[in-house]
Amino acid sequence: MKKQNLNLSKILIFFFLFILTSCSSIPKNTSNSCSIFSERYLWYKHTKKTEKKWGTPIYIQLAIIKMESDFNWLAKPKRQKIFKVIPYKRPSSSFGYSQAVKGTWKQYKNETGNKLATRTRFKDSVDFIGWYTNKTEKILKIPKTDAFKQYIAYHEGWGNYKNYKKNTKVIGLAKKVKKQSDKYKNQLQKCKKTLNKKKYIIF
Numbered sequence: 001m002k003k004q005n006l007n008l009s010k011i012l013i014f015f016f017l018f019i020l021t022s023c024s025s026i027p028k029n030t031s032n033s034c035s036i037f038s039e040r041y042l043w044y045k046h047t048k049k050t051e052k053k054w055g056t057p058i059y060i061q062l063a064i065i066k067m068e069s070d071f072n073w074l075a076k077p078k079r080q081k082i083f084k085v086i087p088y089k090r091p092s093s094s095f096g097y098s099q100a101v102k103g104t105w106k107q108y109k110n111e112t113g114n115k116l117a118t119r120t121r122f123k124d125s126v127d128f129i130g131w132y133t134n135k136t137e138k139i140l141k142i143p144k145t146d147a148f149k150q151y152i153a154y155h156e157g158w159g160n161y162k163n164y165k166k167n168t169k170v171i172g173l174a175k176k177v178k179k180q181s182d183k184y185k186n187q188l189q190k191c192k193k194t195l196n197k198k199k200y201i202i203f
Contacts, residue, residue: 008014028073033062033184034191046123054130055137056144059188060128063147063181064154066175068099073120077143095123106137108132129154147181150176 029035037044047058069075076095093102096119100108108128109117117124133144136153140161144150151174152164164170 004146017202027069030066031180033073033187036062036071037191037195041195041198043122043126047116047126050130051127053127053143054065054134056130056133058183059181059184060133060144060147060150061129062184063177064151065097065125066180067151067177068094069097071097073097073122079106096120097122098128100125100128104132148178 027036027039027111034159044058047061050056051058058096060070063094065071073096075097094100098119105117105128107118108131109115112127112131114124117128119125119128132135132154133150136142136150136158139158140149142149142153153161153172154180155170156167157162
C-alpha cells in the first residue's frame with residue numbers, strides 16, 4: 001500500500017512539473033504571433049479576452065511583452081555592478097512577462113479586484129497591459145492602437161511621459177515596439193480564422 005502511494009506521489013509530481021514547464025516555457029519563435037499561438041493556444045484566448053475587455057489590440061499586447069521580457073515569465077532587470085564587477089541591486093522591481101513594478105502591480109490588483117493576480121502568469125500579465133493602456137488612454141488621451149506612444153507611457157509612466165522627447169533611448173525602444181506590433185498584426189491576419197475555429201478546443 002505504501003509503495004502504491006509512493007508511486008502515485010511520483011506520478012503526480014511528474015505531472016505537475018510537466019504542466020508547469022509546458023505552460024511557462026518560452027515559445028520557440030517569439031517574433032511570430034501565429035507561431036506563438038500555435039504553441040500556446042490558451043494565450044490567444046487570454047489576449048482575445050483582454051482585447052474585448054479593455055480594447056487593447058492583441059498585437060500591441062504581444063509587442064509590449066516581446067520588448068519587456070521576450071515572453072520569459074521569470075524575467076528581471078539585470079543587477080547593477082559596483083566597479084563593473086561586483087553584483088549589486090537591481091535597478092527596479094520589474095518582474096514577469098509584463099515587467100510590471102511592485103507599486104503599479106499593486107494598484108492594478110486593487111483597482112481590478114484581481115487579488116490573486118501574479119506577474120508570472122500570462123493571463124494576468126496581458127490583463128495588466130490592457131488595464132494600463134486603458135488608463136493611459138484616459139489620462140494622456142493616447143489611443144490604445146498607438147503602439148509607439150502607448151509603449152512610451154508604459155515604459156516611462158504616466159507622470160514622466162511628457163518628457164519623452166528628450167529621451168532618445170526610449171524613443172528607439174518605442175519604434176521597435178511599433179515595428180514589432182505591425183508585424184504581429186500582419187501575421188495575425190493570416191492565422192486568425194484558424195485560431196478562432198479552435199475556440200471549443202480545450203487543452
